[in-house]
Amino acid sequence: MWVRRLSLLNVVVNVMIVVTGGAVRLTGSGLGCPSWPNCQPGAFHVTPAMGIHGYIEWGNRLFGVVVGVVAAATLLATILRRPRRASLIRPALLVAVGVPAQALIGMITVETGLNPWVVSCHFLVTIAVLAAAYTGYVRAGEPDGEARPVVPGPFRLLAAFVVAAALVTIVVGVLVTGSGPHAGDPASPRIPLDSALLAQLHADSVFLLIGLTVGAVLAAAALRAPRRVRTALWVLTAVEIGQSVIGFVQFFTGLPVILVGAHMLGAALLWLAALHVLLTCRERTGAPEVPAQERRVATEAEPEAAATP
Incomplete structure (x- = not known):
């Protein structure tokens, strides 16, 4: 515990x-x-x-x-x-x-x-x-x-693509921030890349991620995937929508500090939500663990049970 x-x-x-x-x-x-x-x-x-x-x-x-x-x-x-x-x-x-x-x-x-x-x-x-x-x-x-898949192999591959797309989105987002105005100190350098181009690449990666997620949601429904898989996908979808709204608003409002901070927090939550989707695609089975005290009581009771005629 x-x-x-x-x-x-x-x-x-x-x-x-x-x-x-x-x-x-x-x-x-x-x-x-x-x-x-x-x-x-x-x-x-x-x-x-x-x-x-x-x-x-x-x-x-x-x-x-x-x-x-x-x-x-x-x-x-x-x-x-x-x-x-x-x-x-x-x-x-x-x-x-x-x-x-x-x-x-x-x-x-x-x-x-x-x-x-x-x-x-x-x-x-x-x-x-x-x-x-x-x-x-x-x-x-x-x-x-042993881990046992609860969805077909192609769906698990799709879930892995969702995680990969989430990672790409986060990496490109980090580059966008690194080339933008928030350097951590007014005199600090910025990443010498075109911020507008990076922002477009970031938006494209978001569209890819959302497309893959929508495809996974539809596939899960068609396959009648376990409820926890479908719930994980809806949570991921909600996080993606929230991140997209924050991202577009901050872009068109000059990158206000509060929204950029919320977007950074959202990136961490997006990553966790994507990982959660992948991890719900399998389950592990095994005998439930018996607490140490119960094992000791059971062990002590065995000789008494054997001595009873």
């Missing part, structure tokens, strides 16, 4: 770090703490003289510590769990390794004056960590039996 709860918390805090990291970027606080790991030379923490930008950047760093603690606690819980399951340890380990990797990228980001390519990498690594965290959460609610 603790592994399941911590795995869910692992997902939540990694979504929240997207929000706090977005706040740093969108408020121009990327260099609010001009050094790393100290907030400023000679001082580990933020000082009032550094102003609001220093507090925003320092707050993001402190929340990164929270993410690291949750990742470590989740990994420890999977290791201490009895019976131990490698299928739970692996994703927890990936998250636990990904968090310090993010800290290292954060250091490089500061040292390079918010190089836009490094900043983009920072976000994409978070997407990878989110995938591991969500996989761990799903596996924590399943037995360790």
